[in-house]
Amino acid sequence: MTTPSISRRTQGLGTENAFEVLAEVNKLKREGKDVVSFCIGQPDFGTPNHIREAAIEAIKAGKSGYTDSAGILEAREAVARYFSRTRGIEVKAQDVVIANGAKPFIGYAIACATDPGIGDEVICPVPGYPIYQSQVVAHGATAVGLPLSEEKKFSFDLDDLRARISPRTRLLILNTPHNPTGGVIGRSDLEEIGALAKKHDFWIYADEVYSQIIYDGKFESIASVEGMYERTILSDGASKSYAMPGWRLGFAANPSLAPHLARWVTNTESCANHMTQHAIIRALDGPHDDTHAMVAEFKRRRDVMVRLLNEMDGVSCQMPAGAFYAYPNMNGALKKLNLRSAEQLRQMLLKEGVAVLADHHFGRREPGEKNHYIRLSYCTSMENIEKGLARMKGVLGAK
Numbered sequence: 001m002t003t004p005s006i007s008r009r010t011q012g013l014g015t016e017n018a019f020e021v022l023a024e025v026n027k028l029k030r031e032g033k034d035v036v037s038f039c040i041g042q043p044d045f046g047t048p049n050h051i052r053e054a055a056i057e058a059i060k061a062g063k064s065g066y067t068d069s070a071g072i073l074e075a076r077e078a079v080a081r082y083f084s085r086t087r088g089i090e091v092k093a094q095d096v097v098i099a100n101g102a103k104p105f106i107g108y109a110i111a112c113a114t115d116p117g118i119g120d121e122v123i124c125p126v127p128g129y130p131i132y133q134s135q136v137v138a139h140g141a142t143a144v145g146l147p148l149s150e151e152k153k154f155s156f157d158l159d160d161l162r163a164r165i166s167p168r169t170r171l172l173i174l175n176t177p178h179n180p181t182g183g184v185i186g187r188s189d190l191e192e193i194g195a196l197a198k199k200h201d202f203w204i205y206a207d208e209v210y211s212q213i214i215y216d217g218k219f220e221s222i223a224s225v226e227g228m229y230e231r232t233i234l235s236d237g238a239s240k241s242y243a244m245p246g247w248r249l250g251f252a253a254n255p256s257l258a259p260h261l262a263r264w265v266t267n268t269e270s271c272a273n274h275m276t277q278h279a280i281i282r283a284l285d286g287p288h289d290d291t292h293a294m295v296a297e298f299k300r301r302r303d304v305m306v307r308l309l310n311e312m313d314g315v316s317c318q319m320p321a322g323a324f325y326a327y328p329n330m331n332g333a334l335k336k337l338n339l340r341s342a343e344q345l346r347q348m349l350l351k352e353g354v355a356v357l358a359d360h361h362f363g364r365r366e367p368g369e370k371n372h373y374i375r376l377s378y379c380t381s382m383e384n385i386e387k388g389l390a391r392m393k394g395v396l397g398a399k
């Protein structure tokens with residue numbers, strides 16, 4: 001049977017390869033293989049009870065209709081309070097838009113900042129969340145990779161950023177704390193980045209979904225830098241901080257773009273899940289003890305994981321300051337095992353019952369990149385961390 005052709009845009013659409021690896025792991029598990037998975041990027045904690053209760057109350061109260069595309073006023077007010085409190089700026093409810101996850105705002109921000117087919121450029125961190133590059137390309141703009149440097153604790157060199165800014169730069173994507181490296185961008189760098197954004201007149205998409213998952217130092221947002229909120233699409237969500245990934249709730253704020261972001265919601269999702277919007281009010285305003293306990297447990301696991309990784313031959317792992325990923329440099333291990341890529345190592349580890357992701361899952365490797373990395377999430381029990389890393393040590397040997 002023949003069918004009409006499928007567009008090049010769709011055929012070329014990128015993906016989150018993590019989902020493909022996950023399918024591979026699940027298949028092995030179904031076949032009876034014991035695999036310890038460090039692939040998953042979601043908290044292995046339940047949603048706090050007071051948030052669940054709020055959703056149940058909303059369902060019982062019949063909160064099942066469409067809402068304004070920007071979200072119900074009470075939820076936008078709660079987000080405005082949260083952003084104002086945590087970023088130290090004045091965010092108004094009318095600046096806020098709510099969607100089914102923070103992810104949709106990546107595409108909406110690119111759509112608001114660029115036009116298709118005219119060479120508009122978006123600077124994206126590499127390695128980085130793969131959806132940035134795939135959405136840039138899907139919107140007909142050009143993705144310009146900004147390499148992150150291990151020497152800078154996985155922030156980037158400001159000279160590297162300067163070298164990538166051109167008259168066509170429309171948007172810079174920042175993600176702090178960062179997936180996959182756990183790196184955070186410090187205040188002085190954010191100030192310099194802000195000065196560059198003003199000088200060259202581009203937007204910033206501040207992906208801050210890990211803002212509450214930080215271990216060392218204080219979380220800083222580019223939106224807090226003097227005069228930067230106006231040109232920042234500030235984005236955060238419920239998935240990570242409140243262990244709510246499947247609930248699908250994210251939010252973004254910007255004083256002039258909010259109506260445009262809301263129009264994108266009208267054109268795609270109509271509105272965010274109504275009951276979840278009620279639950280997020282309780283989450284943002286309510287006690288944060290569960291979040292703090294979860295972050296304390298992540299910190300404990302981080303410390304153990306990084307110590308065990310650094311005990312292995314050919315592995316060098318920085319201490320991630322935030323998010324829930326370790327991103328060890330595997331150059332020595334590759335050399336020892338006579339492998340050419342982190343992907344080959346990933347496949348070898350999977351055969352030994354340890355699932356990880358490889359650097360190429362986080363964007364096209366930059367030309368000249370000599371280092372090789374894997375990503376391990378510590379959203380799994382301490383027992384699994386010890387078991388999985390013992391298996392990995394069996395492959396790599398001790399220092």
Ligand SMILES: Cc1ncc(COP(=O)(O)O)c(C=O)c1O
Nearest residue numbers: 041101102103129179237239250
């Ligand atoms: C950097 C980054 N941004 C956005 C998202 C998507 O978050 P949400 O579940 O709110 O759509 C993720 C999820 O893994 C992420 O790692």
